[in-house]
Amino acid sequence: GENVEQHPSTLSVQEGDSAVIKCTYSDSASNYFPWYKQELGKRPQLIIDIRSNVGEKKDQRIAVTLNKTAKHFSLHITETQPEDSAVYFCAASPTGRRALTFGSGTRLQVQP
């Protein structure tokens, strides 16, 4: 089955700096890659997603890049703000499988 690895497990940046979180996946048939943000005690919220026919997608300060050949995708947050502090999860969805496989999460802390 699919295996998703996520790095780093924790990330601390200064306000205004950029943050990058990386994930790799094992199933070359995976074709959908979402990112979720989870604040303490809350549900994970979908913040951005990308499909395998696209190499990059951007939404204001967040962007996701996908390298199908290398089987890795990354989340980029620019001009970080304290409210970006949360746990971020990547996921992959293999073709023919009904469920997402999640990475282990990255705890991002933005220092004011």
Added chain:
Amino acid sequence: SQTIHQWPATLVQPVGSPLSLECTVEGTSNPNLYWYRQAAGRGLQLLFYSVGIGQISSEVPQNLSASRPQDRQFILSSKKLLLSDSGFYLCAWRAGRGIEKLFFGSGTQLSVL
């Protein structure tokens, strides 16, 4: 628009007691439904998913079971809770027609004492 309801928000249960968590989805038909568990400070573990009434797929052998008695209702149960069943339980739904986005309910924080 679609909404997902999950209850209760918090639950404290003694070891050996039964469990029933319920999730309902509004505004869509024939959704794919999921139960995930999240241990404190950990990732999201898929427990069960369902593509239709009465159809349940189990991902991890465990002390829990799931049922889907109606199209938009998904129930997580246990006959006898273990300490290791403590965690944050999340119901989620996804449209079953090639639309990939997964949306989570607000979660149930279960403490087994």
